Amino acid sequence: MDKEIIIDSIHNQSITNATEDQQLFWDLGTNLDTIIKENTSLAQRIDLQQLFPLIYGIQEAKTIFVAASGRSGFAMRSAAMRLMHLGLNVYFVGETITPAITAGDLLIVSSGSGTTSSIIKAAEKSLSVGAKVVALTTNTDSILAKLASHVVLVPAAEKQDHSNRISAQYAGSLFEQFLLLLLDAVFQSLWKLSAKPAEELWKKHTNLE
Ligand SMILES: O=C([C@H](O)CO)[C@H](O)[C@H](O)COP(=O)(O)O
Numbered sequence: 001m002d003k004e005i006i007i008d009s010i011h012n013q014s015i016t017n018a019t020e021d022q023q024l025f026w027d028l029g030t031n032l033d034t035i036i037k038e039n040t041s042l043a044q045r046i047d048l049q050q051l052f053p054l055i056y057g058i059q060e061a062k063t064i065f066v067a068a069s070g071r072s073g074f075a076m077r078s079a080a081m082r083l084m085h086l087g088l089n090v091y092f093v094g095e096t097i098t099p100a101i102t103a104g105d106l107l108i109v110s111s112g113s114g115t116t117s118s119i120i121k122a123a124e125k126s127l128s129v130g131a132k133v134v135a136l137t138t139n140t141d142s143i144l145a146k147l148a149s150h151v152v153l154v155p156a157a158e159k160q161d162h163s164n165r166i167s168a169q170y171a172g173s174l175f176e177q178f179l180l181l182l183l184d185a186v187f188q189s190l191w192k193l194s195a196k197p198a199e200e201l202w203k204k205h206t207n208l209e
Contacts, residue, residue: 038167042178045155053150054134061106067093067122068110071176076110079183085201093122103130112159112175114142123147
């Protein structure tokens with residue numbers, strides 16, 4: 001190939017890439033800004049008093065069970081880990097070592113849609129044995145919300161709401177992100193109430209990772 005053509009094509013390539021990179025840079029910044037703003041707005045729309053029964057329920061329960069699917073499940077696993085750090089007896093539903101739920105226990109479920117069948121089944125079983133069920137969901141008319149002993153409404157977009165009205169993010173992303181923030185806020189309150197020093201909690205942190 002002619003030397004000038006090669007130089008020309010390299011030059012054009014770098015101009016094209018620079019433009020694409022600039023666009024990507026701008027998009028990423030805008031995306032982060034959108035995500036943070038949507039979470040901030042959601043935090044302002046949460047009725048914090050709806051969290052009181054969750055907090056008291058966690059303090060009173062013999063054993064706490066946590067259940068959620070997919071990305072909601074990832075957020076709830078993080079919350080379950082922190083409850084364990086507080087010294088509470090906590091299991092994630094579906095793990096091999098999770099025992100039977102019984103009366104006096106608490107099941108915390110989260111489902112943006114409130115229609116995920118495994119989560120509804122877990123709630124039904126828990127109620128049938130006399131355990132309490134606290135549900136976090138975007139939909140107070142859902143089967144899960146109607147079953148639950150107590151509902152925390154998280155007014156994020158439901159995963160099949162493609163209207164962009166509540167969130168510009170894909171599917172249930174806002175709900176799933178916010179679960180992590182909300183349950184970290186719950187943990188901070190529980191930690192303060194426990195009056196335990198961080199060093200005591202840290203002893204519970206896995207030393208096998
Ligand atoms: O992983 C999920 C999906 O990607 C939606 O954003 C959900 O967490 C999963 O499908 C469970 O759904 P919900 O029970 O409605 O939270």
